[in-house]
Amino acid sequence: MHIKSPGVGTDSLSKAQKEFNRLTKRIARLEKEVIDFREAATAMRQRVQNEYRPLQARHNDARAALVRQLDQAFETYKLTKGEKNKITDLIGQCIDLLERGHENLQPIIDKHAPPLSEEEEAEADKATSEMMKQLFTIQYGIEFDPDVDVSTQAKFMAYVDEKMAEREAEYEQQEAQAAERRTRRKKSPKQQAAEEQKQAEEKNITKAVRTLYMDLVKHLHPDLEPDEAEKLRKTELLKQVTTAYQANELLTLLRLQLELQRIDQSHLENLAESQLKYYNKLLKEQTRELDEALLAEQQDWSAFTGKPYYFTPTPVAMELDYQHQKSGLDYKIKQLEAEVLAFGHDPAALKAFLKTHKIPKAGTGPLIFGR
16 A cells, blocks of 8 residues: 655655555554564464473473482582582572472472471561562552551452552542543633544544445445355455454555455545545554554563563564573583583582582572572
8 A cells, every 4th residue: 555656756745645655554564563473472382382391391300310419419428518508508499390390309308408497487487578568568559557467378468459459449439530520620612622623533534434344345245246156255355344444444444445446546646635634543543553462462472481572572583582592401401411420420520510509698589490
């Protein structure tokens, strides 16, 4: 869809015609980007399932083998107290394996992570509760009553739900009051004129799209077609026309008109400026909707990968990130398998490995041992 200039360059085109060309070009590009990204994400999800998930399972198997080897070395090798402490720390960092198909590691995990005393458990629960309070205060603005009992997760969430419900009710009440004030407020003549103009423009836009729609419906009506094959073709086209009309997709209706020879290039070039104005408003809205659709696809992929949506904004970036993740995981697996083999036969290799490990200081948070 393009309005051609009758002269050289684009100087002979009006401002509205140039805007029409710019918008139709952008819509065509966005439509392709949305389809390409959606198809690439669908294919990539399948590849992750078929290729990457098995690698993750192999990686966890290798980590589990290393845990067993470290535990065996702890019991059989002549190690210093510091080296044993490092092994205990490394094994503790693999606690996530219990939820990844390696429940049989529980005795080893328990042996190297003895249960906390009642006092330590109470202190840990208190610290967790305080941290959660701060988090919800910062993120949601919830103020916690100093006397409220949030000692368990159920009590904590019940209190949060109560506060959120109170805030929601307060917000709805404020909105209702604001709406009532707006209703009572008398519009100025200028505001009234602007509102009437907006309503008139919306009516004209709707009329412009409906005119295109009715022309195509009359041309494609299957009941008037005696040939069965042509009747099926027209029925399918009519579905496309109806879908485009319901979605206010002006460009799709114009394309169909061109394809069905209901209009020609000269028709586009001779569109009245007032009609182009309404067309351009619709095209801008379609552009906005396509921008939102592309962002939604990118955010869906972001939710799948756990990375910001702008990290993989295109199928090419998606592919590069996947290859990087896959090759990195493959390298880790080979490294772990080599270490398990070496540590099982050579205490010196284990000691050299432990020498490079630093036990995190208290307060730095848990680390996942994903070597």
